[in-house]
Amino acid sequence: MDDELIIDLFWVRSEQAITETDIKYGVMCITLAQNIVTNHEDAEECVNDTYLSLWNAIPPTRPAVFSAYIAKIVRNLAMKKATYNNAQKRSSNMTVSIHELEGYIAARGNPVDTIQGQALASCIEQFLRSIDYESRNIFLRRYWFFDSISDIAKRFAMSESKVKSRLFRTRNKLYTHLMKEGFLNVK
Amino acid sequence: MSSDWLVLCLAHISDDLVEEAIVSRRTGFHFPKLMVGIAACISVVLLISLTTLIGKFNEQVPAAPEPFTPMTLSEIASSKYADFIPELEGNGYILDVAGIYGHASFKASFFSESSEVHILIEPYSDTYHNQNIIDMSSLAQSSESVDPIFLAEQFDIECLEYVTSQVTAAGRIITQFSVLKDGYVAQYVIKSTVQDDIAQAIERICLCYK
Numbered sequence: 001m002d003d004e005l006i007i008d009l010f011w012v013r014s015e016q017a018i019t020e021t022d023i024k025y026g027v028m029c030i031t032l033a034q035n036i037v038t039n040h041e042d043a044e045e046c047v048n049d050t051y052l053s054l055w056n057a058i059p060p061t062r063p064a065v066f067s068a069y070i071a072k073i074v075r076n077l078a079m080k081k082a083t084y085n086n087a088q089k090r091s092s093n094m095t096v097s098i099h100e101l102e103g104y105i106a107a108r109g110n111p112v113d114t115i116q117g118q119a120l121a122s123c124i125e126q127f128l129r130s131i132d133y134e135s136r137n138i139f140l141r142r143y144w145f146f147d148s149i150s151d152i153a154k155r156f157a158m159s160e161s162k163v164k165s166r167l168f169r170t171r172n173k174l175y176t177h178l179m180k181e182g183f184l185n186v187k
Numbered sequence: 188m189s190s191d192w193l194v195l196c197l198a199h200i201s202d203d204l205v206e207e208a209i210v211s212r213r214t215g216f217h218f219p220k221l222m223v224g225i226a227a228c229i230s231v232v233l234l235i236s237l238t239t240l241i242g243k244f245n246e247q248v249p250a251a252p253e254p255f256t257p258m259t260l261s262e263i264a265s266s267k268y269a270d271f272i273p274e275l276e277g278n279g280y281i282l283d284v285a286g287i288y289g290h291a292s293f294k295a296s297f298f299s300e301s302s303e304v305h306i307l308i309e310p311y312s313d314t315y316h317n318q319n320i321i322d323m324s325s326l327a328q329s330s331e332s333v334d335p336i337f338l339a340e341q342f343d344i345e346c347l348e349y350v351t352s353q354v355t356a357a358g359r360i361i362t363q364f365s366v367l368k369d370g371y372v373a374q375y376v377i378k379s380t381v382q383d384d385i386a387q388a389i390e391r392i393c394l395c396y397k
Contacts, residue, residue, distance in 0.1 A: 072205065143197055
């Protein structure tokens with residue numbers, strides 16, 4: 001079903017909206033949640049919470065890009081859950097991805113204290129828009145969706161080593177970009 | 188500080204980028220797979236071409252040699268093979284003649300060692316090339332009359348025709364063999380000792396062709 005029709009169902013308070021959302025985006029949601037949290041039960045809980053959030057938010061909200069809207073909700077909820085899980089020493093794809101970034105960017109510089117988080121986000125977005133389609137989406141699949149290297153390799157029909165190589169180069173470019181824009185203080 | 192800040196910042200990227208990442212997939216050909224596909228196609232085409240070529244090659248039946256048409260030296264001299272007429276070079280007679288009669292080709296080597304002259308005519312055609320080249324000079328050196336049956340056995344020749352052996356006017360012996368195989372003159376061995384006999388010997392060869 002078209003996203004607009006699903007949103008219309010939310011607006012008329014039809015429970016069919018949840019069913020249609022699950023049909024269309026259920027797999028994406030559970031995959032994203034499971035990449036962040038440690039077990040399937042937690043992931044399902046995040047997805048159910050996401051549907052509840054959608055139900056509460058629409059209306060009055062009318063998301064322009066429904067898929068991104070859902071993904072962001074799942075991601076936020078799953079990361080909250082992951083924060084709790086990390087406190088209990090559990091690991092996930094997300095923590096692995098974060099460690100990759102620590103090794104190449106955070107370990108080499110910290111964001112300056114005075115900057116606004118939104119400005120840094122804009123700088124990162126500007127960087128992502130400046131690189132090629134494939135590098136951008138591999139980067140986002142890894143650090144936004146926290147996909148595993150093997151999943152990304154399958155998605156983009158390339159070898160895992162090539163994915164790693166592409167991520168390595170993108171991380172270095174991002175580091176250079178952030179340095180150039182003055183968002184990082186060299187340690 | 189950990190890199191959580193970066194992950195958190197990524198949370199704020201625009202919806203269109205997130206949407207693009209959701210639907211992102213490689214749409215084009217996977218280059219290595221494409222290369223494998225192209226290589227496979229080329230291999231198939233080459234295989235088909237090779238098979239066709241081999242088929243055509245096998246279909247080509249070797250043309251049957253035309254009947255040997257003898258020519259005399261004088262006929263050769265007036266033909267396009269005139270350049271191949273042997274010439275005598277002083278006291279050392281190292282001469283070559285080669286020609287083609289129909290499908291039957293021959294190569295004759297005239298050479299002299301001390302007082303002996305050997306004339307070898309080695310036939311080679313599409314069919315007989317490298318099959319019936321026989322060096323009989325060693326035999327000729329010691330034989331004034333060589334048993335053709337012996338030669339046949341010696342060189343595994345199917346049919347050996349003894350032509351003549353005669354004494355020249357100068358008292359020299361010319362032993363002449365016509366070695367035939369499937370109707371083709373294969374080889375002559377002529378033994379002589381004087382220069383005059385060479386011309387005579389050559390003439391004889393030609394006569395024998397008749």
